[in-house]
Amino acid sequence: MTGKRWAALAIAAVLLFFSIAINAFSIFASTNFESNFNELFGATDELFAEEVIESGSATNQIAVLDLNGTIQDTGGTTSFFTTEGYHHQTFMKKLDYVKENNSVKAVILRVNTPGGGVVESAEIHDKIVEIQSEANKPVYISMGSMAASGGYYIAAPAHKIFATPETLTGSLGVIMQGYNFAGLAEKYGVEFITIKSGPYKDIMSPTREMAEEEREILQSMIDNSYEGFVKVIAEGRGMSEAEVRQIADGRIYDGRQAKEIGLIDDFGYFSDVVEAVKEEQNIGNAQVVKYTESFGLGSLFSLGAQKLKGGDHELTSLLNLLSQTHSPRLMYLYAE
Numbered sequence: 001m002t003g004k005r006w007a008a009l010a011i012a013a014v015l016l017f018f019s020i021a022i023n024a025f026s027i028f029a030s031t032n033f034e035s036n037f038n039e040l041f042g043a044t045d046e047l048f049a050e051e052v053i054e055s056g057s058a059t060n061q062i063a064v065l066d067l068n069g070t071i072q073d074t075g076g077t078t079s080f081f082t083t084e085g086y087h088h089q090t091f092m093k094k095l096d097y098v099k100e101n102n103s104v105k106a107v108i109l110r111v112n113t114p115g116g117g118v119v120e121s122a123e124i125h126d127k128i129v130e131i132q133s134e135a136n137k138p139v140y141i142s143m144g145s146m147a148a149s150g151g152y153y154i155a156a157p158a159h160k161i162f163a164t165p166e167t168l169t170g171s172l173g174v175i176m177q178g179y180n181f182a183g184l185a186e187k188y189g190v191e192f193i194t195i196k197s198g199p200y201k202d203i204m205s206p207t208r209e210m211a212e213e214e215r216e217i218l219q220s221m222i223d224n225s226y227e228g229f230v231k232v233i234a235e236g237r238g239m240s241e242a243e244v245r246q247i248a249d250g251r252i253y254d255g256r257q258a259k260e261i262g263l264i265d266d267f268g269y270f271s272d273v274v275e276a277v278k279e280e281q282n283i284g285n286a287q288v289v290k291y292t293e294s295f296g297l298g299s300l301f302s303l304g305a306q307k308l309k310g311g312d313h314e315l316t317s318l319l320n321l322l323s324q325t326h327s328p329r330l331m332y333l334y335a336e
């Protein structure tokens with residue numbers, strides 16, 4: 001066999017090896033690499049790590065939970081490709097944890113979000129109501145730079161809401177958005193073929209104009225969710241539904257305006273909220289703790305994957321695109 005043939009075989013073998021390796025890596029990553037790694041190497045089974053922010057009595061705790069990013073349920077899984085942000089199922093577990101933890105006497109929820117899904121926002125709202133009514137633990141809201149739409153929906157039932165004068169809040173209402181790229185497709189000669197079981201099966205399809213009767217169907221869904229939003233604010237803030245409708249037209253408010261119309265109780269940064277909780281709940285000796293996800297060995301690999309993604313902008317864009325759903329859905333979301 002000639003040298004060229006040997007070289008060709010070697011190249012083919014190398015390509016085959018890399019192809020098999022990439023496929024194996026993709027399958028392993030998609031089956032929750034971090035979880036498998038932690039299980040394999042005996043990493044911690046603790047759901048959350050407790051970080052002490054202020055020292056005090058461990059039997060009188062103020063639990064601090066952070067809600068950052070868009071409120072949406074991405075499945076609750078953590079994989080090699082997981083990025084930092086909001087994880088709905090993990091956050092719900094934290095709420096359950098502070099509800100059942102007898103050492104926790106009060107909860108501070110730091111909110112920094114433009115809102116998110118209707119269902120996810122309602123689930124958090126209901127859990128906050130449970131914590132206060134069933135566990136008798138007051139929940140205080142500390143708004144960050146933004147706590148809009150769904151971010152306000154979850155804040156409404158809280159014992160007290162604090163914000164800064166510059167906090168963006170409001171955007172009270174419901175939205176559903178989609179795309180229509182039929183014109184663009186026609187320009188490039190792309191034809192869409194749809195076979196459906198009923199006239200509304202492809203409602204809000206991005207491949208054609210929406211019919212008026214379809215718009216009416218979707219508007220009725222929006223109106224139903226809006227009525228639920230109005231009721232939540234009215235009950236949480238002690239307003240009449242008529243009063244809520246006057247301010248819940250979708251507009252955004254800064255903290256000063258929000259205080260004037262009764263959407264928040266007072267101004268204050270996080271440290272001010274901590275002091276208010278201690279004083280109002282008579283737990284001046286409280287230990288202030290924050291619950292974060294346990295940092296097992298598998299997390300190191302997850303962080304490594306994040307750095308890898310950050311170094312390749314095309315790969316990052318591709319992974320982000322593949323991870324997003326383009327199906328229209330009802331949202332309590334401040335759409336910029």
